[in-house]
Amino acid sequence: MSAPFRWDLVTPDQLGSLLDGAAPPDLWFLDDLVACTGKVLARSGHGDLYFVGRSLDSMFDLLGGALAARPETRAAARPEARAARAEAPRLYRLPLSFARFAVRSGSWRRSRWRRPPLTPAEVEQGRGFLTEAGLTPRALARRERPAVMVDVVHAGDTFTDLFTLLRDWVDEEREPWPVIRRKLRFIGVTSRSKTSPNAYRWQQHAAWTRELPATAVVNVSLTPWVWTYLGEQQAKLTRSFRPPLWAAEADGPGRDEQTRNALAEAAALVAYGRSGTGRRAIARAAGRDPAIRRPWLRTLLTDLTTG
Numbered sequence: 001m002s003a004p005f006r007w008d009l010v011t012p013d014q015l016g017s018l019l020d021g022a023a024p025p026d027l028w029f030l031d032d033l034v035a036c037t038g039k040v041l042a043r044s045g046h047g048d049l050y051f052v053g054r055s056l057d058s059m060f061d062l063l064g065g066a067l068a069a070r071p072e073t074r075a076a077a078r079p080e081a082r083a084a085r086a087e088a089p090r091l092y093r094l095p096l097s098f099a100r101f102a103v104r105s106g107s108w109r110r111s112r113w114r115r116p117p118l119t120p121a122e123v124e125q126g127r128g129f130l131t132e133a134g135l136t137p138r139a140l141a142r143r144e145r146p147a148v149m150v151d152v153v154h155a156g157d158t159f160t161d162l163f164t165l166l167r168d169w170v171d172e173e174r175e176p177w178p179v180i181r182r183k184l185r186f187i188g189v190t191s192r193s194k195t196s197p198n199a200y201r202w203q204q205h206a207a208w209t210r211e212l213p214a215t216a217v218v219n220v221s222l223t224p225w226v227w228t229y230l231g232e233q234q235a236k237l238t239r240s241f242r243p244p245l246w247a248a249e250a251d252g253p254g255r256d257e258q259t260r261n262a263l264a265e266a267a268a269l270v271a272y273g274r275s276g277t278g279r280r281a282i283a284r285a286a287g288r289d290p291a292i293r294r295p296w297l298r299t300l301l302t303d304l305t306t307g
Contacts, residue, residue, distance in 0.1 A: 002250035038285020047146030065273025098161035137175035153188030192221035
C-alpha cells in the first residue's frame, strides 16, 4: 500500500534532465491562485495544511516554494530572535480520493442513488494513509497546532468521507473527541458566485460540520474558471487515487509529454513561490484578510517578506 509517486519539487534532485528543452508554461491563472493561497494561509488558524486529493497541487507547490525560501537573517540566528519568529505551517499532501460509483437503494418506486460506504478493507487502507500523515486519533489528540484539511469543494462529499473516516476511528480508539474537535479544521475552496441569502453553502448541508467549533469550517472563493481548471481540467502529475486503487502497488513517475508539461508548470509555481516577488504577493493577499489582526499571521508574513 503506497500513494502514487510525485516528485519533490522543493528539493528537486529527482528531476534530472526531464525539463530540458521544455517550453515555459503559461501560468495564466497565477494571480487568482496567489490571492486564494494567501487567504487559505490566513484562515488556517496557524495550523499545518493537508492538501486532500490532487486538485490543489498547484497551491501546495506555490506555498511550498514560498515557505521553503524564508530567509534566515543574521538577527534570526540569535535565540531571542528565533523565539519571535512565527513557526511556518508544515505542508502535506493527502492524495486520497473518495470517489466511487453510486448504487441504487430502496424500493423501485422510491429508489435513490447513493454512494456506498467504504468497505472494511478500504477503511483499514484509508486509516493506513492517515497514519503515514500523522493523523491518527492519538496523534490528533496530542497535536499542539490544528490539522487543516484543504480541498476544492462543491457539495463537500470528500470532506464528509474524510471526517467520517476520522470520527469513527476516534470512537473506536476511545480518544478524547472534545480535545480532537479543537485540533481539526477544514478549508473549502469554492467556486465564486454572487452573494445572496439563498446562495448554496455546502457546510450548511453537511451535518458533521456541527460537531466542530463554528470557526473550524471556512471557505475561500476562487474565480470559476480557475476553480474548474484546477479541479477538473489541469493535467496532474499523479493518477487519481480512488478507494479501489488504495491497495494497488505504487506506480513510478510518468515520462510522457503531458507529464513533462505538468511538471514544468508545477516547477514554475515552486520557483515563483521562492522568489521575492512571489512571497510578497502571497503576503499581500494574506494581509488583506481580517485574520491579519492575529499576531502569528503578522509575524509570519513579516518573516516571509524579509530579504
